[in-house]
Amino acid sequence: MKNITIKSLRDKQIDPLDSADNFFKKPKNEIRELEKKTPRPKKINTISKTILFTLFVLIVGGIGGIVVDRFALPYLLFKYPKLNQYEFLEMVNKGTTIIQETKEVKISRDEAITDAIEKVSPSVVEIIESSSDGSSSFYKGAGIILMSDGYIITSIDNITPAENDSDKEQRNIIKVKLKDGNTYETKLIDIDLANGLAIIKIEKNDLPVIPLSNSADLKLGETVIVIDSAVVIDIVSKFVSDYTTVIKDEKPILQKRIRIVNSLKNSFDGAPVINTKGEIIGISQSGNLFIPANEVKDFIDIAMEKKL
Numbered sequence: 001m002k003n004i005t006i007k008s009l010r011d012k013q014i015d016p017l018d019s020a021d022n023f024f025k026k027p028k029n030e031i032r033e034l035e036k037k038t039p040r041p042k043k044i045n046t047i048s049k050t051i052l053f054t055l056f057v058l059i060v061g062g063i064g065g066i067v068v069d070r071f072a073l074p075y076l077l078f079k080y081p082k083l084n085q086y087e088f089l090e091m092v093n094k095g096t097t098i099i100q101e102t103k104e105v106k107i108s109r110d111e112a113i114t115d116a117i118e119k120v121s122p123s124v125v126e127i128i129e130s131s132s133d134g135s136s137s138f139y140k141g142a143g144i145i146l147m148s149d150g151y152i153i154t155s156i157d158n159i160t161p162a163e164n165d166s167d168k169e170q171r172n173i174i175k176v177k178l179k180d181g182n183t184y185e186t187k188l189i190d191i192d193l194a195n196g197l198a199i200i201k202i203e204k205n206d207l208p209v210i211p212l213s214n215s216a217d218l219k220l221g222e223t224v225i226v227i228d229s230a231v232v233i234d235i236v237s238k239f240v241s242d243y244t245t246v247i248k249d250e251k252p253i254l255q256k257r258i259r260i261v262n263s264l265k266n267s268f269d270g271a272p273v274i275n276t277k278g279e280i281i282g283i284s285q286s287g288n289l290f291i292p293a294n295e296v297k298d299f300i301d302i303a304m305e306k307k308l
Helices: 006-012 016-025 028-037 046-079 081-085 087-093 100-123 293-307
Strands: 124-130 137-145 151-155 173-177 183-185 187-192 197-201 223-227 231-240 245-248 251-254 257-264 272-274 280-284 287-292
Touching: 100 124, 100 223, 100 272, 124 151, 137 173, 137 280, 151 280, 187 293, 197 293, 223 257, 231 287, 257 280, 280 293, 287 293
Parallel strands: none
Antiparallel strands: 124 137, 124 173, 137 151, 151 197, 173 183, 187 197, 223 231, 223 272, 231 257, 245 251, 257 287, 272 280, 280 287
């Protein structure tokens, strides 16, 4: 038997420092090979697990929904007819899509339009042309009360009486009919040839007034309402700044207009155009144009300065 001494065992032990030195002295290729051979623990990506779990839930949920819709629900309704009294289950079984929000939006819009019309209507007047002897009269258009003491704005066409003959006394009379049914003769205050507007006055106080709003806030596609003896609901389709050129004081004036989709009959001349908030945003002309409220305000300011 070979004798093994403690010294010989100690000689066979590998010094860790020598091992490290030998490792780093090895060529890089050998080190890479050792790294490849060394097993490493596999890392599971948390994000991948989450995505896989989500897909699993969606797939299972989709299959479950199909099973309930195609098989379970029809079976239950057939087996227990009393369940048909629940409208929701019956509609789901028939494949009806329920969109409650759309219904609510439509109701809300209709209510806004109705409220706006009710708010403005008391300030809308009818312009009537009557014969001097009062034997006949006919409707010409509409106007809107500007001030509670009887100032009204309308279209020039509405306040120009027809000539029966050369005698001024035989000319027809322009009157205003209020919401309460009473009629009043008018007095011409001022006209705006560039915009085709006129301010008239009746002898009546405490009239309901709706102020003009800022027409610069209007947007394409916005709902507008035109009110005279009838009502037209339309949308803004275009802004026009050079529709007609009028010569005033030997200078051309570009007329600003707002266009709506539908064409209006002549009787809508002078009618107020409002938004769904019940704000007056313009005065209607014949066709599908109306004068923006800001243009109307300029004319009113000038006219009131002249009066003062």
